[in-house]
Amino acid sequence: MEGERRAPRARSCGLPAGGAPAPSPGVDAPLPGRSGPPALPRAEVLDLDEDEDDLEVFSKDASLMDMNSFSPMMPTSPLSMINQVKFEDEPDLKDLFITVDEPESHVTTIETFITYRIITKTSRGEFDSSEFEVRRRYQDFLWLKGKLEEAHPTLIIPPLPEKFIVKGMVEHFNDDFIETRRKALHKFLNRIADHPTLTFNEDFKVFLTAQAWELSSHKKQGPGLLSRMGQTVRAVAMSMRGVKSRPEEFMEMNNFIEIFSQKINLIDKISQRIYKEEREYSDEMKEYGPIHVLWSASEEDLVDTLKGVASCIDQCCKATEKRMSGLSEALLPVVHEYVLYSEMLMGVMKRRDQIQAELDSKVEALTYKKADTDLLTEEIGKLEDKVECANNALKADWERWKHNMQNDIKSAFTDMAEENIHYYEQCLATWESFLASQTDLHMEESSEDKPESH
């Protein structure tokens, strides 16, 4: 078996000839994804081959069916069984933990790029080890996303942070930018891990576990360039035709997506603007406090009061900084992620529409008897299944996505409100204590004062 499998592998990805097969890959191969003698990693690759080939089969027919479908035509594999059972997210049963950290800059003669360390901890059987550590660059993430979209055209794939930020950031590798991206990448992988279907995707697993060169060789597989191009051409042609009869529920969904996209974009802009205004406010406050101290130098009798005010202002300034950082931790990334999600959703709708358009065009052809009726009927049968799978997949994932979105938005805004409450409480405490100190003094003084007017 392995021999057979190995041969095609050797052909297509050019493994060094003479590579001896390792002992049979299995559960006892204690291979962390760390550096080891070349022979061992190859075994891993071999191991993945099995699944990969399964996946190959599936992915060739990916246009026909989706892993997450109930269609009887779907070949049963242990993986797909698990998928069918485990439909909802079950956080208690989380068995895949991923972290993204330690950005590092790499300089070569051609380019400079950043890699991120990805640590995966898992108890799943299909992983050879319980812990993996790999380094990936943004390109690799892009590749993964592409593969997921290919494999699951009507599932809502989590968004990736943008390649470039157009406004403001001139320097690509500015620290804030890298940190923001790191967090977003972390989110991206974890969302995939939490997704009932995507978490079992093979490319995902390779991404998390393969060494750099293994990954590059793995990447080179997949439908050939020509076939990929062909798909794209067909897709474009389909989209040109428009969708004649989008089912009601998808019309609603589309409407929602359009409006949601508008609103979330606005909210993103508003939130960024608030951050900016708060920053400027904080900057002015920094100058405001010290003036009172300066003044106290020429006013003997007002020293305490003036210094007190200065100190309150400084404390409020610090509280503002804290509020800002809360905003940038809790609210901004979430809102921005949903901006990207909204773009993603539009893509998913398009892909769904394309699949339907394909069916519609065949049906039309049949009506006008343009080609061989029998062949057409068979194709139409397959396409109808395909459309049904796609629609079901999307519907299910849509509900899940909406549910998550509500939770995320709710939580982000609640946090924002909490930050603001905390900010005002801090400032209140500061000013009240100042006032208390002044009125105490005032009462001491006025007992010696002449009687006030009244």
Next chain:
Amino acid sequence: MEQAPPDAPRQLQPAPLEPLGLPDAGLQAAAGEEEEGAREEGPADGTMTENNFWLKKIEISVSEAEKRTGRNAMNMQETYTAYLIETRSVDHTDGQSVLTDSLWRRYSEFELLRNYLLVYYPHVVVPPLPEKRAEFVWHKLSADNMDPDFVERRRIGLENFLLRVASHPILCRDKIFYLFLTQEGNWKETVNETGFQLKADSRLKALNATFRVKNPDKRFTELKHYSDELQSVISHLLRVRARVADRLYGVYKVHGNYGRVFSEWSAIEKEMGDGLQSAGHHMDVYASSIDDILEDEEHYADQLKEYLFYAEALRAVCRKHELMQYDLEMAAQDLASKKQQCEELATGTVRTFSLKGMTTKLFGQETPEQREARIKVLEEQINEGEQQLKSKNLEGREFVKNAWADIERFKEQKNHDLKEALISYAVMQISMCKKGIQVWTNAKECFSKM
């Protein structure tokens, strides 16, 4: 010591009403004439309280502002604002107030009044007027003199000015001030008849004195430095405060956008819709709350501005001292040189160069009779000079004494007022924080129900 202004030239003006320095005098006044000596809430003055105990109190208010059009001195149409000044006398026993006078004045008349007071009471730190044009404006605030908010703040500032004058132990007794409150027509003519503009020290003279004076009282020099510092630090503070206000305005107002978007978004949401909608409402409330907050802060800024302008009033007193001191020094110098001339003539030695000496050399010596005549003239001049010097010295010392008394009074007032202003600022901040907590707590509740 009589509280009437000590300067001789003042006798030329219509005499102020009898100074009411003593309680008895107060009783007399209460019995017969119109009272002055207003006391009001606001800047308290201990000595006045004692005096006023026997007098009826009067209340002054600038209660309204009205836009008017008229023709100005060059017969061109102009728009200006007129302010209604109402004077009420309050019965000490039962607190009832009766409207005694009511008239309209415009800003330029207030300026006239103040300029008059500056000339006739140079030893007094004369209360300042509110600014003529809006300064330290943050972007939303209008710099337009006709803007209703500006007019309102100015109305309050003018009222404050009148109250300060009325509660000043010296200024309150001034007749022109009294007429300002009571005689609408003809008041301008009356003021101008005092000829005060002529008596004003020329700026040039004052500047000259400031540079050349040799021995001013150190306290005044320190006071000048203090007033410079006060002006500089308050200006700086007001500038930065305006910028802070601007930024704060921005933060609050941007949140208002959430309100609109949440509302639109809630239309497509089933479960989240209500929560979004009501949260949006709270964002609107938050955004609009800043207007009142900053309005209050503007009053605080006005309180600081008053003391910014007071700095100039302090400097005016210092300038007067320098002028008097310089005058004194010049008179002393002049006297000394005359004495010397006299001595030289008497003893026949010429130590100093003089034109007379030159001409004598050129045209021949003068006769003993001529010399005697000259000595006589000089001796007379010296005598006069000595008298003048004595009286100038006396005046100078009087001035310093009176000015310093008023400056001490001013210092206490300033410390009291600034402290109160700073405390009121803290109170404003506290109120703002409480509002913030309220709104965000409500918003949080809405969010958590989404």
